[in-house]
Amino acid sequence: MAFKFRFDALLKIRTRQLELAESELGRILREIFLAQEDYKSISKMIEQSAKALETGLSEGMSASEYQHRTLFVERLQSDRDRLLMEIASLEKKAEEARKKVRRCLMEKEIVEKLREKDYRKYLEKQKRIEQKEIDEISSQRYGRGMYGLA
Numbered sequence: 001m002a003f004k005f006r007f008d009a010l011l012k013i014r015t016r017q018l019e020l021a022e023s024e025l026g027r028i029l030r031e032i033f034l035a036q037e038d039y040k041s042i043s044k045m046i047e048q049s050a051k052a053l054e055t056g057l058s059e060g061m062s063a064s065e066y067q068h069r070t071l072f073v074e075r076l077q078s079d080r081d082r083l084l085m086e087i088a089s090l091e092k093k094a095e096e097a098r099k100k101v102r103r104c105l106m107e108k109e110i111v112e113k114l115r116e117k118d119y120r121k122y123l124e125k126q127k128r129i130e131q132k133e134i135d136e137i138s139s140q141r142y143g144r145g146m147y148g149l150a
Contacts, residue, residue, distance in 0.1 A: 003122045005115045014108040021104045025097040032090045039083045046076045 005011065053069045061069075 001126075003119055005118055007111055007114060011108070011111045011115060014104065014111050018101070018104040018108050021097065021101045025094065025101055028090060028094045028097050032087060032094060035083055035087045035090060039080060039087065042076055042080045042083065046073060046080065049073045049076065 049069065049072060053066070053073065056065065056069065
């Protein structure tokens with residue numbers, strides 16, 4: 001008789017839940033990475049625009065051009081601030097996703113331990129059955145030998 005775990009369906013569910021939680025965490029971490037890359041890019045653009053603005057001021061630029069560049073830098077700073085808030089929000093989501101992964105992992109490990117315990121019981125039962133069969137064979141041989149049937 002082969003081993004059959006009584007909660008095999010539950011173990012599959014727990015495994016799938018863990019996979020989904022890990023996938024969600026990965027998606028959030030990817031979003032954080034992309035937002036951080038955007039933040040770096042915008043910061044670099046702000047730095048370059050500020051330098052261009054200083055250069056333009058020293059070389060003499062029109063008031064409309066100055067106003068246009070200033071508005072551009074302000075918009076970039078606004079976008080950078082928005083990204084900072086987005087990154088903070090994503091970090092909170094990532095922490096929640098990490099907690100969910102840990103919880104799913106713990107739930108899966110509980111079912112796996114139960115499976116291991118059931119498997120050990122199964123092996124012990126199989127061992128007892130085999131030992132009983134061996135004892136019966138030995139008894140039969142002994143009995144045959146005593147009565148000259150062997």
